[in-house]
Amino acid sequence: MDPLLISVAFILGFLVRQVGLPPLVGFLAAGFVLNGLGFEGGETLQTFADLGVTLLLFSIGLKLDLKSLAKPEVWAGASLHMAITVAVFSVGVFGLGMAGLPFFVDLTFPLAILVAFALSFSSTVFAVKILEEKGEMGAMHGRVYIGILIMQDIFAVVFLTFSLGKLPSPWALLIPVALWGLKPILYRLMDRSGHGELLLMFGLFAALVTGAGGFELVGLKADLGALILGVLLAGHAKSSELAKTLMGFKELLLVGFFLTIGLAGVPTMASVGVAALLVAVVPLKVALFYILLTRFKLRARSSLLSSLCLANYSEFGLIVAAVGASQGWLEPEWLVIIALALSATLVIASPLNTAADALYRKYRDRLRKFETDTRHPDDQPIDPVGATIGVFGMGRIGTMVYDFMREKYGNTVVGFDFNAAKVKAHCEAGRRVVFGDPTDPDFWPRIKRQGGQVRMALLTMPKHQANLAAAKHLVEVDFPGMIASTAFFDDHVAELKEAGVEAAFNFYNQAGLGFAEHAWEVLEGPTTEESKS
Numbered sequence: 001m002d003p004l005l006i007s008v009a010f011i012l013g014f015l016v017r018q019v020g021l022p023p024l025v026g027f028l029a030a031g032f033v034l035n036g037l038g039f040e041g042g043e044t045l046q047t048f049a050d051l052g053v054t055l056l057l058f059s060i061g062l063k064l065d066l067k068s069l070a071k072p073e074v075w076a077g078a079s080l081h082m083a084i085t086v087a088v089f090s091v092g093v094f095g096l097g098m099a100g101l102p103f104f105v106d107l108t109f110p111l112a113i114l115v116a117f118a119l120s121f122s123s124t125v126f127a128v129k130i131l132e133e134k135g136e137m138g139a140m141h142g143r144v145y146i147g148i149l150i151m152q153d154i155f156a157v158v159f160l161t162f163s164l165g166k167l168p169s170p171w172a173l174l175i176p177v178a179l180w181g182l183k184p185i186l187y188r189l190m191d192r193s194g195h196g197e198l199l200l201m202f203g204l205f206a207a208l209v210t211g212a213g214g215f216e217l218v219g220l221k222a223d224l225g226a227l228i229l230g231v232l233l234a235g236h237a238k239s240s241e242l243a244k245t246l247m248g249f250k251e252l253l254l255v256g257f258f259l260t261i262g263l264a265g266v267p268t269m270a271s272v273g274v275a276a277l278l279v280a281v282v283p284l285k286v287a288l289f290y291i292l293l294t295r296f297k298l299r300a301r302s303s304l305l306s307s308l309c310l311a312n313y314s315e316f317g318l319i320v321a322a323v324g325a326s327q328g329w330l331e332p333e334w335l336v337i338i339a340l341a342l343s344a345t346l347v348i349a350s351p352l353n354t355a356a357d358a359l360y361r362k363y364r365d366r367l368r369k370f371e372t373d374t375r376h377p378d379d380q381p382i383d384p385v386g387a388t389i390g391v392f393g394m395g396r397i398g399t400m401v402y403d404f405m406r407e408k409y410g411n412t413v414v415g416f417d418f419n420a421a422k423v424k425a426h427c428e429a430g431r432r433v434v435f436g437d438p439t440d441p442d443f444w445p446r447i448k449r450q451g452g453q454v455r456m457a458l459l460t461m462p463k464h465q466a467n468l469a470a471a472k473h474l475v476e477v478d479f480p481g482m483i484a485s486t487a488f489f490d491d492h493v494a495e496l497k498e499a500g501v502e503a504a505f506n507f508y509n510q511a512g513l514g515f516a517e518h519a520w521e522v523l524e525g526p527t528t529e530e531s532k533s
Helices: 003-019 025-038 040-064 065-070 072-098 109-119 124-136 140-162 168-190 196-216 222-232 240-264 269-280 284-296 300-309 316-325 331-356 357-360 365-367 396-412 418-428 443-449 465-474 490-499 506-530
Strands: 391-394 412-415 432-436 456-458 482-487 503-507
Touching: 003 025, 003 124, 003 240, 003 300, 025 240, 025 331, 040 124, 040 140, 040 196, 040 222, 040 240, 040 456, 040 465, 065 072, 065 140, 072 109, 072 140, 072 284, 109 316, 109 331, 109 391, 124 140, 124 240, 124 300, 124 331, 124 465, 124 490, 140 300, 140 316, 140 465, 168 196, 168 222, 196 222, 196 240, 240 316, 240 331, 269 284, 269 331, 269 503, 284 300, 300 331, 300 357, 300 365, 316 331, 331 357, 357 365, 391 396, 396 412, 418 432, 465 482, 465 490
Parallel strands: 391 412, 391 456, 412 432, 456 482, 482 503
Antiparallel strands: none
């Protein structure tokens, strides 16, 4: 790969990271800078971008609970939002054409609908990146908007199938049977692939060959195949490990995706003006999502976080525009316009999502006016009565902490997690674990109102940002007890202590110490016993 491309991408990604924005904002900017320098991405970079999106969808599938798509707030929310957005935007686009605005003037009403359809999507890549960074894939709002995005992806696949005039092969009807037969074989291969580079190669084989390649063979979208293969493997015990193994490789390839957006074309003043107009109507998409989700009984915070993460245009909008341009329906400049609008909305949405909880706290009273009288059954029912020690984040580390503390302090130890499936599994195993999100500004006041007397908070969530946010909320509500947290790096330990954590432990350092103590006890144990006898 060209050294100039790598250098510009790294420098701008590094610079935006220093001001608190996700590196993807820098990568988008790098694409436009490289475009201005006359750099052309070429087939190699496009291949990287396509592979990155394919692996992203495969990773989503590995973490997807299909039951979530059947929930009304997901399938009905996505469908209603797209229908209303397309109807309103198509009228607006056609009206701008009637008014004689550049690029709009040549659009017939059917083409106005096509443009509105392209603008109705939200970015899957952006949403998953934000969720992964904040550790909120399993949270209520995370499950909702991932479900909505997958529904949008399905709509896109249907459009691409019929718009290209290429119907799937009759062999596509055999896919369910093929998947049923492949499942035990793939599970066996996954079992025997170990934990290193072979597991990585298995993931690439499953996503790119079996999934993407297999679906392309029968005339279906490759990305859909990767997503479905991920879902097929989601029930395996090593699915989480596979997702983590693929993460670094996927992240690298996705850099190519963000760069290709900036390299899509050279913007003119007219195209910049139209893109700015498209950016200006994004708040309408956000408001519509918020209203719909609150109608489906989600709390104000869950609805707001979901809506803000969807406050952008999508890479699928570019794909729809590309199809329109290739068929001669749209002028090629629409690709540049949508690329500019997409890039701008991602840049705006990044700090918005970072500040989502601060915005919620500031406008909480106004936002709550949209809540329904009844609450969604999955939106954080909390029962902490009698709790004196709270373990927040019931993953592997949190489970070990919980078991140790319960052995010492009994049933006054309560675990908290925002992943409903994980909570259910722990309850079935006999642990006292309740559904709750400690990064939620409403969480601690709700505990106080319901009689919670937690005096020790142990933060064991897998993402540093989640532990940091929880610690800040604890300090804000004048939590009277001790706050302790796990961390994975020394700079994270410093940040946690600065936020008010009294005891922050570098997990890797402490794990080494624990191993050494265990080895010493095993070595010295027999000698000690013999001396006693």
